[in-house]
Amino acid sequence: MSLTKEQMIKLYRNLIRAHEYDTTMYRRMMSGRLIGFYHPGEGAMAPGVAAHTIMRDGDYTFPHHRAHGMAAMVSREMDIKRYLAEHTGKQGGCCEGRSSFHGSFPEKGLFMYSGYIGAQFSPAVGWGWAAKRNGRSQISFCGAGDGGFGQGRAHEAMLMSQNWKLPVIFWCENNGLAIYGDAAEMHPTEDISSLAQGYGMPAMVIDGQDLFACAEAAVAAFEHAREGKGPVFVELKTCRYHEHDIGTPDLRGDVQRSEEEIAELRDRDPVLLATKRVLDEGILSQDEIDQIKAQAKQEVEDNWNWADAQPIAQPTEEELMAAVFAP
DSSP states (O other): OOOOHHHHHHHHHHHHHHHHHHHHHHHHHHTTOSOSOOOOOTTOOHHHHHHHHHOOTTOEEEOOSGGGGHHHHHHTTOOHHHHHHHHTTBTTSTTTTSSTTOOOBGGGTBOOOOSSTTTTHHHHHHHHHHHHHHTSOOOEEEEEETTGGGSHHHHHHHHHHHHTTOOEEEEEEEOSEETTEEHHHHSSSSOGGGGGGGGTOOEEEEETTOHHHHHHHHHHHHHHHHTTOOOEEEEEEOOOSSOSSTTSOOEETTEEOOHHHHHHHHTTOHHHHHHHHHHHTTSSOHHHHHHHHHHHHHHHHHHHHHHHHSOBOOOOHHHHHHTOSOO
């Protein structure tokens, strides 16, 4: 399956944009200019960019939390300046500055962003059921890491989705680490996608560092689901270059990850690989690439300027209690 030139350019542009947002978020967190947490995404942005660039308007999504879903925000053209404002506790944020990174963009099919590991699996089934009933060829995208697929909810979701032939995409971004936990010690097989075999669900394993391979997998998986053939499990082997979240020790088990290990991972950086391919195949020239990077920097700067100018959120007690369903 081949991507069109226009798709490849859009994918590349979105990857550069997502990377630029992620690096600025990292710098701001390190300088104390964000509230809450930040989970750096460098090294692991290609799967999310690929899936959400290929996605259609009207599809439901629960993106992976890495880089706080910035790959999805960029690729689905969500109102990113409001999401940035949310990260700084501003009134102009998508949740009025109350949530840090637990955003919500219902107009784009993103209804929740939870801090609970595996919280997305149950809603994904519900969204899949709604998509099937709607009859509009929608999909329900369920993004999770390797750690999330150790949750019981994941198995319940796969069972129900396959039984009911729901258009749910189980998108496993496997970076081999669940905070400190080594995936090799947490799962009995090398490929987590082997879980799908028990449910008779089609599955594929993809190089998560290859932006265009991820996109081709998304095209195939989404087409299968839209045709009413049921769910698909896609496992994307990726990596992260930083600690799980800023300030947490960067460990594998109880051992610090070495500089040599990180340097080896960086040899297959998604941005480097994608840049080489678009140049080698004549998809983009170096001047065009430089322009895309300059535009991304300007976009990020403009949106941060807007977010920084928003007033700090100071909700009243009555406003806070109005959002509490069970005191």
